[in-house]
Amino acid sequence: MDYELAVIGAGPAGVAAGIYAVRAGISTIVLEEKLVGGQIVVSPWIENYPGYENISGMDLAEIFKNHLKKYIEPHELEPVKSLTKTEEGFGIVTSKGKYEVKAVVFATGAIYRTLGVPGERKFSGKGISYCATCDGFFFRDKKVAVVGGGNTAAVEALYLKNLGMDVHMIHRRDQLRAEMRYQEELEKKGVNIVYDTVVCCFNGDEKLESIELKDVNTEERRTENFDGAFVSIGLIPNTGLVRDLGVEVDDNGYIKVDDFQRTNVKGVYAAGDITGGARQIVTSCAQGAQAALASTEVLGKQYPF
Amino acid sequence: MDYELAVIGAGPAGVAAGIYAVRAGISTIVLEEKLVGGQIVVSPWIENYPGYENISGMDLAEIFKNHLKKYIEPHELEPVKSLTKTEEGFGIVTSKGKYEVKAVVFATGAIYRTLGVPGERKFSGKGISYCATCDGFFFRDKKVAVVGGGNTAAVEALYLKNLGMDVHMIHRRDQLRAEMRYQEELEKKGVNIVYDTVVCCFNGDEKLESIELKDVNTEERRTENFDGAFVSIGLIPNTGLVRDLGVEVDDNGYIKVDDFQRTNVKGVYAAGDITGGARQIVTSCAQGAQAALASTEVLGKQYPF
Numbered sequence: 112m113d114y115e116l117a118v119i120g121a122g123p124a125g126v127a128a129g130i131y132a133v134r135a136g137i138s139t140i141v142l143e144e145k146l147v148g149g150q151i152v153v154s155p156w157i158e159n160y161p162g163y164e165n166i167s168g169m170d171l172a173e174i175f176k177n178h179l180k181k182y183i184e185p186h187e188l189e190p191v192k193s194l195t196k197t198e199e200g201f202g203i204v205t206s207k208g209k210y211e212v213k214a215v216v217f218a219t220g221a222i223y224r225t226l227g228v229p230g231e232r233k234f235s236g237k238g239i240s241y242c243a244t245c246d247g248f249f250f251r252d253k254k255v256a257v258v259g260g261g262n263t264a265a266v267e268a269l270y271l272k273n274l275g276m277d278v279h280m281i282h283r284r285d286q287l288r289a290e291m292r293y294q295e296e297l298e299k300k301g302v303n304i305v306y307d308t309v310v311c312c313f314n315g316d317e318k319l320e321s322i323e324l325k326d327v328n329t330e331e332r333r334t335e336n337f338d339g340a341f342v343s344i345g346l347i348p349n350t351g352l353v354r355d356l357g358v359e360v361d362d363n364g365y366i367k368v369d370d371f372q373r374t375n376v377k378g379v380y381a382a383g384d385i386t387g388g389a390r391q392i393v394t395s396c397a398q399g400a401q402a403a404l405a406s407t408e409v410l411g412k413q414y415p416f
Numbered sequence: 417m418d419y420e421l422a423v424i425g426a427g428p429a430g431v432a433a434g435i436y437a438v439r440a441g442i443s444t445i446v447l448e449e450k451l452v453g454g455q456i457v458v459s460p461w462i463e464n465y466p467g468y469e470n471i472s473g474m475d476l477a478e479i480f481k482n483h484l485k486k487y488i489e490p491h492e493l494e495p496v497k498s499l500t501k502t503e504e505g506f507g508i509v510t511s512k513g514k515y516e517v518k519a520v521v522f523a524t525g526a527i528y529r530t531l532g533v534p535g536e537r538k539f540s541g542k543g544i545s546y547c548a549t550c551d552g553f554f555f556r557d558k559k560v561a562v563v564g565g566g567n568t569a570a571v572e573a574l575y576l577k578n579l580g581m582d583v584h585m586i587h588r589r590d591q592l593r594a595e596m597r598y599q600e601e602l603e604k605k606g607v608n609i610v611y612d613t614v615v616c617c618f619n620g621d622e623k624l625e626s627i628e629l630k631d632v633n634t635e636e637r638r639t640e641n642f643d644g645a646f647v648s649i650g651l652i653p654n655t656g657l658v659r660d661l662g663v664e665v666d667d668n669g670y671i672k673v674d675d676f677q678r679t680n681v682k683g684v685y686a687a688g689d690i691t692g693g694a695r696q697i698v699t700s701c702a703q704g705a706q707a708a709l710a711s712t713e714v715l716g717k718q719y720p721f
Binding site for chain 1: 432435436440441463464465467468469476479482486549579580675693699701702705706709
């Protein structure tokens, strides 16, 4: 056995798991395909992680990394190629080596679906956001578009409306996929729903200024000014590696966990965005800490708090 | 209605709830009987809140307070006298006023039971701790006492043993209350259990150096050197205010909550130590954030993420 615990993914959940695991006396390896920090690396400003009033995602990632490094050297740029059940635990093959471990905390996150239209990448973090809870507060009293028509888009639109924004939902079809209760709320709250319309491109200079929209029936294009756009067309949880282990996921593809972050497979824990939910930095950190503490139960060490 | 939401208690859970509530556009009042920070104020050093490698509890409390104040002025030194159900929500009477609110996040924490012996207060945070997960790492390879005989004491003793400490459980009776599986683990791991023994007093100069123990049968006293002592004789959740509302608690007196921090009473949420569990700063913060987000559901605003 090379390590007792492997933490796969070093976003907020993986960082917290690593810190808590080592502090609990667990021999641990933290594997990260890219760099420590995960999604926060691309967040220009974070204002809702308690303890940091206003910090760039890059800076918070650096702080998290240094905190983790106090306990353990994370393996950055070392993607996991496969994860298999073995007699005594799990076998992990990465781009650089093979490891035998007894337990795994899975914290590989989720990726926001993008529209893939011109200007989207350029203005990401400069007017375009993928998370209303994270970034809505920056746009108070502004005019924003919410692109999407599902439950999440509806909830995000309501969240933003509630912050006093002029909210326009842009949806490509002639009706929303969101449940009726959401649709009723949207109408009641005065969210403007723009049906049969797609985004052609995002325009601006330093930051987003306008969106070019196309009516899918008439093919007519028009440009409308917006201060912000929330792209809310879903997330893809990075569950590729655990599917073969038989880890259960919910209807949206997120890993199902209990209060201790246990999956249905003994010795496999999951934390952070990959489990869905509020998907905030602080909730991910908490889940990572809890997962690490709980993993002691399969390491023959103690029982979870 | 004076406010939409009242957050009662401004420890980590209440602070996070306040930040998230205001950022979600909820009119909020935060009521705190003492000062913002809660239990962390008395923690000399905190090393496991992700983002702060090493900080005094006092300093982290100050940072949390300033973060909260960016959004809302907390009402410090304003204890809640009563909390009652009203037609439209809840009525709160404090030492300074009356408030009508629609929803409540209850985050009043829990108090560690103390032994009440000489030296305990003096060396609290200077060798005496009430939380192994929080402080165990400071005592690696040292000799420590765990005072108590229940499940929590057993889990804490195992946690500390696992960190390489020489662990001695001091218990006043001739057998532990902890479940048999814990007792077996304690024996297997080599935790020394000192039965029929109570702590008379804690001694030292600047920090804890020794403990005076008494054999309850022979009344014989002896002094033994210890680097640290973990007092693990339980916690008292501060649930006084919510009992009358019919909020359900578990066998240990902690408030029962679901994944969204809802209690069984509509409009009442709970977060932090009062709900039991891992009782870490980061888990409390996460619960507070989640509770605030969830409370929007009863404010006619949106549905929880």
